[in-house]
Amino acid sequence: MTESSSDKLIEALRKAVSRTSMLAEGNDPELDSVVRQIRQVITKGADAQEIQDVLNNAEPLLIKSDEAQSSRAKQVRSTLQELIDLLEKQDSKRVPQNEKKELEAQIRLHWQTPSKWPHLLKGFLSLAEKTLTQIESSQPKSSLFRRFFNRDLETKSQKNDQEIMIQISHTLAGLMNNLSLPSHYDEDIVDLKKALLGNDNLQQLPGLLDEAINLIMIAIGKTQESLTNYLNQLNKQLASINESISSSYHSQKSLSVSREGFNNKLQKQVTDTSQAVQSANDLESLKTLINNRLSTISSTMTEYKTQMVEQEKHANQSISLLKNKVTRMEKDTVSLRSLLQEKLAQAMTDSLTDLPNRTAYQDAILPLCKIMQKTQKPICLAVCDIDHFKKVNDTWGHLAGDKVLRLVPKQIRSALLKEDLMFRYGGEEFVIAFPDTTLVQAIERAEAIRLAVAKTPFNMQGEPVSISISIGIAELHAQENPESLFARADKQLYMAKEAGRNRVMANK
Ligand SMILES: Nc1nc2c(ncn2[C@@H]2O[C@H](COP(=O)(O)OP(=O)(O)OP(=O)(O)O)[C@@H](O)[C@H]2O)c(=O)[nH]1
Numbered sequence: 001m002t003e004s005s006s007d008k009l010i011e012a013l014r015k016a017v018s019r020t021s022m023l024a025e026g027n028d029p030e031l032d033s034v035v036r037q038i039r040q041v042i043t044k045g046a047d048a049q050e051i052q053d054v055l056n057n058a059e060p061l062l063i064k065s066d067e068a069q070s071s072r073a074k075q076v077r078s079t080l081q082e083l084i085d086l087l088e089k090q091d092s093k094r095v096p097q098n099e100k101k102e103l104e105a106q107i108r109l110h111w112q113t114p115s116k117w118p119h120l121l122k123g124f125l126s127l128a129e130k131t132l133t134q135i136e137s138s139q140p141k142s143s144l145f146r147r148f149f150n151r152d153l154e155t156k157s158q159k160n161d162q163e164i165m166i167q168i169s170h171t172l173a174g175l176m177n178n179l180s181l182p183s184h185y186d187e188d189i190v191d192l193k194k195a196l197l198g199n200d201n202l203q204q205l206p207g208l209l210d211e212a213i214n215l216i217m218i219a220i221g222k223t224q225e226s227l228t229n230y231l232n233q234l235n236k237q238l239a240s241i242n243e244s245i246s247s248s249y250h251s252q253k254s255l256s257v258s259r260e261g262f263n264n265k266l267q268k269q270v271t272d273t274s275q276a277v278q279s280a281n282d283l284e285s286l287k288t289l290i291n292n293r294l295s296t297i298s299s300t301m302t303e304y305k306t307q308m309v310e311q312e313k314h315a316n317q318s319i320s321l322l323k324n325k326v327t328r329m330e331k332d333t334v335s336l337r338s339l340l341q342e343k344l345a346q347a348m349t350d351s352l353t354d355l356p357n358r359t360a361y362q363d364a365i366l367p368l369c370k371i372m373q374k375t376q377k378p379i380c381l382a383v384c385d386i387d388h389f390k391k392v393n394d395t396w397g398h399l400a401g402d403k404v405l406r407l408v409p410k411q412i413r414s415a416l417l418k419e420d421l422m423f424r425y426g427g428e429e430f431v432i433a434f435p436d437t438t439l440v441q442a443i444e445r446a447e448a449i450r451l452a453v454a455k456t457p458f459n460m461q462g463e464p465v466s467i468s469i470s471i472g473i474a475e476l477h478a479q480e481n482p483e484s485l486f487a488r489a490d491k492q493l494y495m496a497k498e499a500g501r502n503r504v505m506a507n508k
Pocket of ligand 1: 352385386387388389390391393397398399400401402405426427428497501
């Protein structure tokens, strides 16, 4: 995993966790589907960009849900306060002030924490009981507490009590409206609301209050279960980030000390987070804990990134130096190679005729013969020599001789196929290789060459001069080497000269 994608992933996870309280609720079907999507993306180990995209889509819903939760919390706070006020209305002197102040302090502290709502409601229940007990002891005949549990005859004070009870019931019913529970609890809520609103029996109030608390507990319980699953997945994600970084660290041994420190640090942070998640037991503290942990991990990552950027800078500088050196070396090699090729070509080329020279012949003839032998194709060699060339030099001068040496190969070439290879073997001697050519075909070709030269009108200092060539030919035998082939062809040339020149002789 690269640093930037790790950063992105950390950022995405941070965002996800900052919404943990909403993600865990699972009460809004629309939000539920988004939450499921987010979890799937995280569980399958998608990359940071994918997670980011899903979270971005979820953002408006999460904000909406966040606002809904905040308004529910406000509703809970005002409901509890209304319930306390109702008790006070009954008989302010009978409400135990210490307990009341304690309960109000608890409400101020915890009204925003859903997991504390049942606790706050129980606090109210206990305050109500204490208040009513005191009323009972001071008014034994018309005890509200007694009437709470035993149907009594209607009295003036009972009337008052019933009014208060109705108000309490309505207040609780209002709270039920705002209690966000999964849809399969809808029926329970409706039943409870009906019971609360239609209730004229004081005795049933504590039971209804308990039922309300139970429903809240169910909501909170579900939230905690979802949150625990979510955090477990999150924890696995953190461990996998750690593993990726750790394996990436191991694969780059050169960046040793700083990376080792970073790796240990990160590993410890992830382990700590894992342990802390296990031991945390309420939503709010889990949310804060994960946020803090991720923030620490994020800073470690940033620190690591800075170090890596620095190291990368150094590495880039070295690489760039190395690259320049290699480029220079490559350029040198290219120019050296072309110089070498040039020299080699020069060494292989005859400067007077521009034909491949004897060295080139020796380089080419062996592989050529081998290929022909291997493929069982015929190959013939012709050795050509200008007749009485010494006389040309002697009569017309060396420059005229050079001119003849340049013109004769051109005439020879005119009678060759493009596959045929011609070399200046030395002095006034040329060698021609006829690949894939039988002796009969080669003799025909040589005859054409001889004629082409003989027919060419050479002109020396304004005088027409006849030039001819003699040719000796041999065909390569199976297993024969090029030296032997040349020797047989050369022998035929000698015989052609002996026979009177301007002729082709072949070793049949
Ligand atoms: N102008 C010129 N003459 C060359 C060159 N190379 C070799 N020669 C001359 O070619 C001549 C070859 O002579 P010989 O081998 O005796 O040949 P030849 O007797 O004249 O003729 P044949 O008996 O028919 O082969 C010599 O005089 C060499 O000096 C060259 O590059 N330029």
